[in-house]
Structure formats: C-alpha cells, structure tokens
Amino acid sequence: MQKPICQANPGPSWSRLLIWGICFLPQLTGAQNSVDPAYQPANTLAETLPETLSKINTRLEADLAALPKPNKKFLAKEYKERADSLKSELLQGSFLMDDRWNPWFQNILEEILRHNPDVAARDITLLLSRYESPNARCVGEGTLVFNIGLLPFLENESQVAFILCHELAHYHNNHGNQALHQYINTLYSPEMQKQLKEISRGTYNKTERALELMKGMAYNGRRHSRFKESEADSLGFVFFSRTGYQLKEAVGALQILDSIDKSHWPRIPYDSLFQSKGFPFQNSWLEQKGLGGGFSTQATQPSSSTEFNEDSLKTHPDCPERIKLTQAQVEALGKDTGKAFLQDETQFHTMQQKTPYELVEGLYQTGHYGRSLFRALVMLTKKRDDAYLNAMVVKNLYEICQYQRNHRMRHVVDLPDPEYSAEYNRFLKFINQFRTSEFQQLTYHFYLERWEKYKHTEDFMFAAVLATSLKPENPDFQSRLDEYLTTYPKGKYLDHIKAMKD
Numbered sequence: 001m002q003k004p005i006c007q008a009n010p011g012p013s014w015s016r017l018l019i020w021g022i023c024f025l026p027q028l029t030g031a032q033n034s035v036d037p038a039y040q041p042a043n044t045l046a047e048t049l050p051e052t053l054s055k056i057n058t059r060l061e062a063d064l065a066a067l068p069k070p071n072k073k074f075l076a077k078e079y080k081e082r083a084d085s086l087k088s089e090l091l092q093g094s095f096l097m098d099d100r101w102n103p104w105f106q107n108i109l110e111e112i113l114r115h116n117p118d119v120a121a122r123d124i125t126l127l128l129s130r131y132e133s134p135n136a137r138c139v140g141e142g143t144l145v146f147n148i149g150l151l152p153f154l155e156n157e158s159q160v161a162f163i164l165c166h167e168l169a170h171y172h173n174n175h176g177n178q179a180l181h182q183y184i185n186t187l188y189s190p191e192m193q194k195q196l197k198e199i200s201r202g203t204y205n206k207t208e209r210a211l212e213l214m215k216g217m218a219y220n221g222r223r224h225s226r227f228k229e230s231e232a233d234s235l236g237f238v239f240f241s242r243t244g245y246q247l248k249e250a251v252g253a254l255q256i257l258d259s260i261d262k263s264h265w266p267r268i269p270y271d272s273l274f275q276s277k278g279f280p281f282q283n284s285w286l287e288q289k290g291l292g293g294g295f296s297t298q299a300t301q302p303s304s305s306t307e308f309n310e311d312s313l314k315t316h317p318d319c320p321e322r323i324k325l326t327q328a329q330v331e332a333l334g335k336d337t338g339k340a341f342l343q344d345e346t347q348f349h350t351m352q353q354k355t356p357y358e359l360v361e362g363l364y365q366t367g368h369y370g371r372s373l374f375r376a377l378v379m380l381t382k383k384r385d386d387a388y389l390n391a392m393v394v395k396n397l398y399e400i401c402q403y404q405r406n407h408r409m410r411h412v413v414d415l416p417d418p419e420y421s422a423e424y425n426r427f428l429k430f431i432n433q434f435r436t437s438e439f440q441q442l443t444y445h446f447y448l449e450r451w452e453k454y455k456h457t458e459d460f461m462f463a464a465v466l467a468t469s470l471k472p473e474n475p476d477f478q479s480r481l482d483e484y485l486t487t488y489p490k491g492k493y494l495d496h497i498k499a500m501k502d
C-alpha cells in the first residue's frame with residue numbers, strides 16, 4: 001500500500017513517524033544481510049497517481065479561468081505545456097512513490113505547513129524525483145520537486161527543510177507564474193514583435209540576431225526558480241524560523257549549494273572491471289589517439305554542473321550574497337533552539353546511501369543508458385560485489401548495443417565535451433570507441449565472468465538473458481530464458497522476457 005505523496009488534509013504525522021521508526025527501519029537493516037543482496041529500487045507508481053494527476057488538471061482549469069485578457073492565448077499555451085510536462089514525468093515514473101522514502105519528506109513539509117498556516121497547504125504537492133541534478137524546484141502551480149540527487153550533499157534534515165521552505169516561498173509569492181507572464185508579455189509586446197519582424201525581413205544572420213534580441217529573457221519552466229532568489233530565501237527563512245528546525249542550517253544549506261560543483265568522481269578501473277577470459281582487456285582501449293591525455297588526466301577535476309540535465313543551484317551567481325543575507329536573518333533572531341533532526345537520523349543516512357542506486361535506476365528507466373552506466377561503474381569501484389550494480393552494467397551495455405547497431409548511439413550516450421568532468425569524458429571516450437561486434441563481446445563477457453556469482457538474483461538472471469541474446473547462435477540464450485521463466489514465473493521482467501521469446 002502506498003501513502004499519498006501529498007495529503008490534502010495532513011493528519012498527525014508524528015504518530016505515523018513513530019510506527020515508521022520502530023517497525024520499518026529494522027527490516028531495512030535486516031534486508032542488507034539477507035540471502036539476496038541485490039538492491040531493490042524504490043517504487044515509482046502508486047495507487048494515488050490518478051489523484052495526483054487529477055489535482056494537476058483541476059488546478060490547471062482554475063488557473064486558465066483566471067488568466068488576464070492580454071496575451072491570454074499564449075499564456076494558456078504555456079500553462080498547459082507546464083501541466084503536460086509534469087504529467088508525463090509522473091507517468092514515466094520519474095518520481096518516487098515509496099513508503100521507504102516519501103513519508104520522511106512529507107513529514108518535513110507538514111512540519112513547515114503546520115507552523116505556517118498562511119500558506120495554502122491544500123495547494124501543495126511534494127514530489128521526490130530521481131533526477132541527479134542537485135536541485136529542487138517550484139513548478140508554479142503548487143507542485144514542489146525535490147531531486148534526490150541533492151540528498152547526498154546535505155548534512156541534516158534541517159537543510160532539507162530550508163530548501164523546501166525556499167521553494168514554498170517561490171510558490172507563496174507566485175514567482176513561477178510572474179516569470180512566465182513577464183516572459184510572454186515581453187515576447188508579444190508591440191516593440192518586440194516589431195523588432196522580430198525587422199529581423200525576419202533581413203537577409204543575413206537572422207537566427208543570431210533574434211537570439212541576441214531575446215537574450216536574457218528566455219523562459220524555461222525548469223529555470224524560473226532562479227527568478228527572485230533572495231526574496232525566496234528571505235521569505236523561506238521566515239517560514240523556516242517558525243518550525244522546530246535549527247536555524248543556522250539555512251546558512252549551512254546555502255553554503256553546501258555554493259560548493260556542490262567541487263565534488264569529484266573516483267577513477268574507474270576499466271582494466272580490471274572489463275577483464276575476461278573470453279575477451280581479454282586490451283591496454284590499447286585506454287590509449288586512444290586524440291584524447292589529449294584524457295585517460296592519464298587525474299580525475300581530480302571537479303564535476304561540472306553541465307553534466308546534469310538541469311541547471312544546478314550553484315549556477316546562481318549571487319550565492320555568497322545570499323549566504324550573507326540569510327546569516328544576518330539568523331543573527332537577528334538571536335536564539336537558535338531548534339534541532340538539526342526532528343525525525344530518525346538513521347533513515348536520512350540510509351536514504352543518502354541508497355540515492356546513488358536510485359539515480360542509476362532512474363537514468364536507466366528514462367533511457368539515459370550512457371549516464372546510468374557511468375554511475376554504475378563509478379559505484380562498482382567501491383562495491384565490486386554488488387549484484388544490482390553488476391546487473392545494471394550489463395543491462396545498460398545491452399541497451400547501448402541496440403542503439404549502436406541502429407546507428408543511434410548518440411541518443412543514449414553523450415559525446416565527450418570540454419564542459420564535462422575529466423572522469424566522465426574518460427568514460428565517454430572509452431565507451432564510444434568500440435565497433436558493434438566488439439561492444440557485443442564486451443557485454444557478453446562482462447556477464448559471463450559474473451554468471452556463477454550472481455545467478456541467484458533476478459536482476460542478474462534478466463541481464464543474462466539480455467547478454468546472451470546478443471549472440472543468437474549461442475545456445476545459452478534459450479537456457480537462460482527458460483531458467484528465468486521457471487525461477488520467476490511472476491518476475492518483474494516477465495513482459496520483457498516474453499517479448500524476447502517471440
């Protein structure tokens with residue numbers, strides 16, 4: 001049974017929390033020592049999904065009805081696109097809907113709302129996304145999105161709470177819609193239209209000139225939270241200061257956001273990970289020309305925010321100024337009697353440890369196979385014997401193989417880019433060098449080397465079916481497929497396996 005992500009009528013959360021703390025955590029800890037060590041990703045579909053979708057629709061209708069006359073048609077289009085994009089994210093499983101995750105965040109939101117009755121609690125839906133970008137956003141119509149990619153960077157519950165307060169302030173002051181209206185009204189203003197017409201009548205550099213004209217005013221639903229940042233900090237802090245959380249952690253959160261780009265990737269040991277009897281590792285795979293020493297470069301270069309699909313919060317240029325202003329607010333209040341944690345601290349750390357797994361899973365589920373593979377390999381540097389990660393490497397390699405065979409690898413694997421971190425580029429150079437036949441060998445033998453060790457897990461057994469299917473003449477394919485169907489007659493990959501059988 002799934003709990004609703006957002007309860008329109010928040011009940012007493014602390015009793016639920018107590019049940020959670022006593023009953024659930026020992027199970028989680030126990031699971032780590034059980035026979036099957038494969039990681040089980042969080043659920044992304046809940047019975048409450050229709051309810052969440054209908055809430056978005058209802059809100060959209062109300063918003064459309066309240067639009068001002070000028071540019072109404074264009075505004076309505078933006079509002080609809082925003083709602084559609086959120087709905088498709090929900091339907092493709094981008095958000096966690098899982099009792100091991102959501103209640104902990106929902107309880108924070110309820111603590112904030114309980115102490116801030118002037119915020120329209122019934123409008124707010126908190127979604128927990130699997131996006132890797134260390135960020136949170138306020139969609140503008142009441143939905144707040146917290147990317148779990150942010151979680152490993154934070155130190156405590158109070159910091160999570162302050163970030164939610166900041167997003168809630170964006171909503172309360174209607175920043176998202178203000179940014180949208182400002183954009184549409186500028187774009188469709190008589191002056192702007194006149195200038196755009198002049199450019200289009202011209203004969204040269206039309207695109208550049210149009211872009212130059214629109215520079216700085218581009219609206220992007222994912223970026224509008226950059227609008228009025230200090231105001232959101234300041235009001236967010238007021239919300240935050242009424243809760244039981246530790247006030248100085250608002251500054252702590254901002255300081256962390258300011259330094260997020262300084263994180264590092266470990267160096268992936270391709271030679272040992274891809275060593276196999278059947279397809280021995282060749283040192284030449286690490287010595288390609290034109291890499292500009294890419295493989296020998298120490299992977300100490302900071303990971304760039306451009307590696308993430310969205311902007312990182314770091315890209316706010318005014319972070320040091322925001323820290324100073326928030327610090328002044330903390331000092332003005334004098335005493336700081338709140339707590340860093342109001343809920344079980346263990347669960348916070350457990351979720352932080354699970355986050356990298358969820359990011360690998362989320363990237364895989366949304367077809368970002370190259371990035372998912374990269375993160376799985378990064379994790380394998382420290383967790384060599386992790387069944388889930390080893391299966392994930394095979395699953396991602398298999399998908400990339402399919403795309404490569406159809407000359408569409410670019411859709412799922414990036415090309416190296418100077419904007420990316422050294423280690424991610426090193427990965428991209430490694431993975432982009434293989435011909436289709438070599439890629440299939442690499443995948444097949446990665447699986448074969450590990451089969452005996454991990455064949456007791458469903459994930460790896462599914463990975464085995466995929467890997468053996470790359471060599472149809474190989475009799476292993478049929479036996480792996482039959483083994484899966486016999487062992488997991490109701491398995492989670494059943495549909496996929498059946499489709500491969502036909």
Ligand SMILES: [Zn+2]
Nearest residue numbers: 225226229232
């Ligand atoms: Zn913001």
